[in-house]
Amino acid sequence: MRAVVGDRIVVRSGSVDRPDRQGTVREVLGAGDHEHYRVVWDDGRESVLYPGPDAAIIPAQTRREQPPASTTGSAAEGTEGRTTPPAVSRTRPDDPVERIMSSPVATVEARDSLRTVAVSLADAAVGALVVMDDETPLGMISERDVVHAVAGGSDPDQVEALNLVGATTVWAQPTDSIRDVAAMMREAEVRHIPVRVQDAVVGVVSIRDVVQVLMENC
Structure with missing residues (x-):
């Protein structure tokens, strides 16, 4: 694209x-x-x-399609007026993760309550959100984190998103390979990894995105 x-x-x-x-x-x-x-x-x-x-x-302006190249002889028989569709490049495990990450990123503030987090997850139709302290990304909070906290007796109106952000967040770079990000997920036992460039979060990749690529290349 x-x-x-x-x-x-x-x-x-x-x-x-x-x-x-x-x-x-x-x-x-x-x-x-x-x-x-x-x-x-x-x-x-x-x-x-x-x-x-x-x-x-x-496109801002409609681009004119180029006429198909003319063909002659028996090889052209039955193909007049047809065009060959462009080949679709398959995403492979060694491609950069930026090819499959979701962007823009859905976020919540560090001081938002778990109830607010749950509503934000539902509104954005995503499985995890990046937790921000003003302009600084702190980590991620997932729907699984919210469910476990509430099931464990946490008050959704008193516990804040900041309380559920892990001490060590696994971050990826846009140029990291999809294969490497899959290894990060396995080692950290997480299903979502935020992608950042310096201090800016530019995307999120989910385990579903990664598994789809790996399955297509089996």
Whole structure:
């Protein structure tokens, strides 16, 4: 997926109760497989987007299709007027994790209650949220964390998200391979890993995303 300045980007929400997020590409960052974008969203906010599988680009201008190359002889028989669809590049375990991560990232504040966290998880239709202390990412809190806390007797209106963030959070870089991130999940026994560049969280990868790639390449 490639975009130029002025193109529109749509990030599918995956939920009928939550609208897609739409914005305009303001700047193209990186190059090649590491290309990402600075996007001005329709709600007025601006962020850096590493496109995941839920993102789609709408060109600012309609690009004209090139006419198919002419063919002659018996090899062309029965193919006149047809075009060959472009080959789809399969995502492989050694590809960078930025190819499958979800972005933009759903977040909660460190002082939000577990009840607020539960509502945010449902609204965003995700299994985990990044916990923020103002602009600083602290770690992740998952729906499993919330369920275990409440089942253990925690008051959802008194316990804060900060209380459930582990002391050591496993972070990935956009260039880490999908295979390496799978190993991180196994070793840390987690199902979601946030992806960051310096102090900015640019995406989240789930165990479902990773397993899908591994299964497709068995």
